[in-house]
Amino acid sequence: MPKAPYTIKPYKHARLKYVVRSKTGEKWVRKYFESHAEAKSYVSLKTVELMNVGKEGVEFPTWLRVMAQHAHDQLKPFGKTIADAVEFYLPSIKARSMKRPVQNVVNELISAKTVDGASSRYIKDLRNRLTIFARAHAESGIADFNVGKIDEWLRALPHSAVTRNNYKRLLGVLFSFAEKNGYISTNPARLTARAKVIPTKPGILSIGQCQQLLDNSNPEILPAIALGLFAGLRPEAEVWRLDWSCIDLKEKLIDISKSKNLASDRFVTISANLSAWLKPYAKKSGPVSPTGDKYSLLLQGARATATATAKKEKCPENGIENWPSDCLRHTFASMHYAFHKNAGDTALQLGHGQNLKTFIRHYKNRVKPVEAESFWKIMPSKRTKAK
Secondary structure, X not given: OOOOOOEEEEOOOOOOOEEEEEEEOOEEEEEEEOOHHHHHHHHHHHHHHHHHHHHHHHHOOHHHHHHHHHHHHHHHHHXXXXXXHHHHHHHHHHHHHHOOEHHHHHHHHHXXXXXXXXXXXXXXXXXXXXHHHHHHOOOOEHHHOOHHHHHHHHHOOOOOHHHHHHHHHHHHHHHHHHHHOOOOOOOHHHHOOOOOOOOOOOOOOOHHHHHHHHHXXXXXOHHHHHHHHHHOOOHHHHHOOOEHXXXXXXXXXXXXXXXXXXXXXXXXXXXXXXXXXXXHHOOOOOEOOOOHHHHHHHHHHHHHHHHHHHHHOOOHHHOOOOOOOOHHHHHHHHHHHHHHOOHHHHHHXXXXXXXXXXXXXXXXXXXXXXXXXXXXXXXXXXXXXXX
């Protein structure tokens, strides 16, 4: 038989002769009375209350009932319950309690992307940009960020709108990874502001600069420069991966595969002058170009030598002290379009796909036809052949 919830006991006191004991939760509660009749009446009332609302109701503290009712009233207009609110808010509390440092999450992301087969270029970009973000927030956990905090950091970057948007894109990858792994409840980077990019014309090299650069390039990197200028190949995504076996000088075609995207898998036509620049170095197989730091150092050396030679020859305008982003590829695009007058063919050579709006906005009317005609006649000079 279950034990009675309320018991009446004699109590030794000058006035209070009886005590009623009951247990609420983990605490014992005592009430004192002068007569047995008063104690019995109290027990009867509490027993009825217990029967009406159950033991849980009797033991439910008043402050908690008031809070629950208030929460219920606030959620009701939205069709939500207290349980819904707990389910929504609990992941955030758990995530914050982990206090996972930003750098740790960056390291996990890079490891995961490496195992998943991401390109070395993408991994390098992730590591460089996200490590800068992590170092700037060394004392923060990944769950400490909101949209405003990320926006504030992005807007303080001393970079162009394009670069800022590149950071925003990779922060989106980082916080999406954290969300999937339960380190944060929502991805705040998804709602950050995108910087407005004001379109500018791409920088291209002049005829004199092209000739000077090629004439002063180390033989180890000359084919790579020629492929950028006269075939429009992307340095890291295409030239660095290219093997001599993919260059068919007889059929005048370059087989580009495993490039930036599906549209980039293509055959690129070898012009007569490109063939002349490649022939002295052609092999049956093997890498066409150095990669990484070696590529950068050799390219810098070619620019420096070209600039020094141009000044020595009293043609400083042919020097290349400034190096516009992707200028080899942009020079090819402008010259090819100006010469052939076929946007579709030029876009196809570049691997741009079917959308010509961006292509035409950047490359239409960039150079005069006479300049383009001269470009496709740039051939190895006696100085180049003497190397």
